Amino acid sequence: MNSYINRQLCLLSEVVSEYQSEKITLNQMVNKLDSITEVMNSESWKDDVFNIYLALEEVNAVTLDENRQLNNFEKNLISEKLFELKLLIEKYSKIRTTNPTE
Numbered sequence: 001m002n003s004y005i006n007r008q009l010c011l012l013s014e015v016v017s018e019y020q021s022e023k024i025t026l027n028q029m030v031n032k033l034d035s036i037t038e039v040m041n042s043e044s045w046k047d048d049v050f051n052i053y054l055a056l057e058e059v060n061a062v063t064l065d066e067n068r069q070l071n072n073f074e075k076n077l078i079s080e081k082l083f084e085l086k087l088l089i090e091k092y093s094k095i096r097t098t099n100p101t102e
Contacts, residue, residue: 005040005042008039009089009092009093012032012033012036013086015033016029016086019082026056026063027060030053030057033053033056034053037049037053045092048092052081055077056081059077
């Protein structure tokens with residue numbers, strides 16, 4: 001199971017990179033984050049990532065509903081949340097490496 005979770009964490013890192021390099025949209029990133037979180041089947045991960053996901057999903061929903069581009073505030077919020085997500089991925093990667101039974 002440890003290697004499976006590590007693969008999912010790597011996929012999440014790739015998703016963040018793809019978004020930051022504009023290879024995927026915010027909507028695609030949010031959907032991938034949600035999907036990967038679900039297949040990880042980890043309540044602690046879901047709890048830790050919830051506020052990050054919620055903020056990203058909220059911005060995504062508003063921009064889709066209003067059919068518009070991101071404004072500067074939203075871009076900054078997304079950057080902050082992606083930074084938090086990267087830190088969380090790093091934290092979980094270290095936990096998995098040092099304690100494979102987690």
